[in-house]
Amino acid sequence: MFPPSSSRVAPADGSPITGLTRGDWERAAGRLLDAVRPHAVPGHSLIHLPGPTSGSGRLSDGLEGYARTFLLAAYRSAHAGRHLADHVLAPYAEGLEHGTDPTAPGRWPLPAELPQARVEAAAVAIGLHESRHRLWDRLPDRVRQRTVDWLGGISDTEVPPNNWLWFKAVVAAFLRSVGAPHSTGDIARAVERTEEWYAGGGWYTDGARGPGQRRNFDHYNGWAMHLFPLWYCRISGGLAEPELLPRYRERLRAFLDDAAHLVAGNGAPLFQGRSLIYRFGAAAPFFVGALFDATPLAPGLTRRAGSGMLRYFIDRGAAEEKDVLSLGWHARFPPIRQNYSGPASPYWASQAFAGLLLPPEHPVWTAPEERLPVERGDFTRSLAAPGWLVSGTASDGVIRVVNHGTDHTPPDRPARDDPFYARLAYSTHTAPDLGLRPDLSGDPQAHPRDGDARAPQGPDNRVSLVDGDGALSHRSPLRRVLLAEGVAVSAHTAHWPVLGEPDRERWPAGPAVLTASLVHGPWEVRLVRVAEGTGHPVVIGGHALAAERPPEVTATDDRVVVTRPDGLTSALVVLHPPSGDAALSVRRATAVNAFGTFSATPVYEAGGTLHATAVFLGTTRDAALPPPPEVRLTAGSATVSWPDGTTGEVALGS
Known part of the structure; x- marks a missing residue:
């Protein structure tokens, strides 16, 4: 054309x-x-x-x-x-x-x-x-x-x-x-x-x-x-x-x-x-x-x-x-x-x-x-109405959005996460991995928007708890706590939708989850605090990277890096050892991503109540990440030191 x-x-x-x-x-x-x-x-x-x-x-x-x-x-x-x-x-x-x-x-x-x-x-x-x-x-x-x-x-x-x-x-x-x-x-x-x-x-x-x-x-x-x-x-x-x-x-x-x-x-x-x-x-x-x-x-x-x-x-x-x-x-x-x-x-x-x-x-x-x-040039921008933090990097032209305000869900009842709305992050270069549409015909309370929910969904750009059967919890509805320049916080109650159960109050629910994001260039520091004594492991997923051939993966003790042939890279780095056992992995999928047949997502899973990771999306050479940020956790707050010498701080509650 x-x-x-x-x-x-x-x-x-x-x-x-x-x-x-x-x-x-x-x-x-x-x-x-x-x-x-x-x-x-x-x-x-x-x-x-x-x-x-x-x-x-x-x-x-x-x-x-x-x-x-x-x-x-x-x-x-x-x-x-x-x-x-x-x-x-x-x-x-x-x-x-x-x-x-x-x-x-x-x-x-x-x-x-x-x-x-x-x-x-x-x-x-x-x-x-x-x-x-x-x-x-x-x-x-x-x-x-x-x-x-x-x-x-x-x-x-x-x-x-x-x-x-x-x-x-x-x-x-x-x-x-x-x-x-x-x-x-x-x-x-x-x-x-x-x-x-x-x-x-x-x-x-x-x-x-x-x-x-x-x-x-x-x-x-x-x-x-x-x-x-x-x-x-x-x-x-x-x-x-x-x-x-x-x-x-x-x-x-x-x-x-x-x-x-x-x-x-x-x-x-x-x-x-x-x-x-x-x-x-x-x-x-x-x-x-x-x-x-x-x-x-x-x-x-x-x-x-x-x-x-x-x-x-x-x-x-x-x-x-x-x-x-x-x-x-x-x-x-x-x-x-x-x-x-x-x-x-x-x-x-x-x-x-x-x-x-x-x-x-x-x-x-x-x-x-x-x-x-x-x-x-690089920029970071807060969009107040949708509750988004936007970051763009001139070196690769990538736009990333961290989402702490939009879920397409009524705020007064739990819902199935819509992968097009309820993810923690979106971008111009990646898409969520999709699952099969659930059959909601037996749910008289289901709104037509629920037809967009997928079950099961991938872990990409989600902060979820894991139940005894290995199912990931849903986030929506979320509650915005803070949106400022370069930092945003939201909270939600973890829950597990049950197909065929129209009474949403009967869906299994877990503890309150607080998620904070600080963004700078290609990095997002993703901090998670879970209510005490839950026993549910936490799963944090990075961006799902898709291509027409399986992306390459490299891993060390503290990071997982997924790379496409053109250099676009999705990575997840552990910034602070969790109080419980931790594992890094890659979730691979086929034919579920709009950007390519084969997709791969870096995934963090750990027990405990406080978690600090860095999510990267940008272009690298030979899968070599730039220096990641560092985080210092104190009672009720976190201070992030970026590689350029600037810092950011956010309250996490006690």
Whole structure:
């Protein structure tokens, strides 16, 4: 789809880092659109891509194929010549005629019939708005009326109290813009609930179980919670409430200041949260910020971030199947999909092409690329809303996140750990090892998010206790204790979920566990205090390192080092002898990691109540670690001495 990643244009061409220009984005959009056409039904109302059916069924998946690629077509046609725009939009105009015809073989499921259709209705509404003069205005009156009727069916439906509220509001805005009946209540509810979910600093939680219970943080901040409110304003124009556009612009501006620090030097976004099959959809907020004048980033940095993500995934096989996006992270990797994900779900990545709504002469497309924060130098950054410590290292471009605030779990009851949320650490270069999805059909209290839990899970980036059967305890819900510059602390009650036991209060529970993290460069000092007298050994796992051949392992008495051929290294070092017996090992796994077939995780296991380890993720030469930090434990506190002479301190309680 692009020239080889080693091919770079000259600095004078403006893209010395990624090599991608607006023309490359246009060609990528064209190839992605061309690739789905052979999978369309006669009439083009449904696009049935190859892959496993979602929980909503094949008909829903076909609608998803139409709606999400329609977004891409609308963005691509915005500044195209008349002939090209007509060519791109023609199958979608035909699809509207057949999809909204209740007698047609390829008719769409109604929003009242199928919840997933309520999502796709919003994509259709945005696509219609962005192609209004080239498609909507040229449709026969009967098709426009049927389209209005189909979209209007969303008004009387129930949706989850999260980003789905904005799907109804966006549809209402479009209906209002064409003089059709619409629900003002749908708009008011979305605006009102969004205020409850705003956690400050540009961050939203995607829904909440109760007031102030903000713990659902992930990429939905960018491709849903910021994007749809702003698109509501864009579609509404002068009919939007006057205070909303300035409010949402300022929040996106604050978010993008953080988001730029979550993009790796190789263009990878953070591997964390659900719906990761949307891949370069994580680039959407960067371009949306420029589109709405809601960004603190220079135009060249905006393009660098967005183009870096697009190139990262395309170079690694995201569209290797005849230019069709597969269900996966790099190439196809089915275990990453959620129950709601169908073959066309990855095309939510179309949101990244919102940059094509900017005219070719816009500075985002003409200014020279600028380096990402991680390319400018090492940094450590605290993100207050999600409870994350972020560290980036310029030498290898790796971004690491230590998580002491996000678990996607109601705080008032124990839950199964979701590997995409409840791990202690995430990064742009590693992913958690996944297990099999448990069957939760017999648990009437199970929330759909529990479908993301895996049992059994690997030990990577977990702090767990071990029961008599060797099972690792779960962490969620966690309780944030401290978040400051370079240091964070959280607490949880260890527990062991029982499949088939709906009463969570009857799950076996263990003692309270306090976990502290201090970060500096590629190191995280991970300190654990367990309540006295438990008898449960403690397991601490480092990052799971994955590759297409088994990573190399070296071990000594105080460390385990796992290395890939490219030098990326995951290691765990014992900093203080535990009071109980200790063992270091490597947990190997196959076909459970999105970054490669073979994965390996350094693991520490020891008895006692106080544990001090250092977790490393970075690039080494010949598996030689840089000097690790040192720790001094005193009554109720720990002092860490970093190799550069600086120190950090944290209270651990008594």
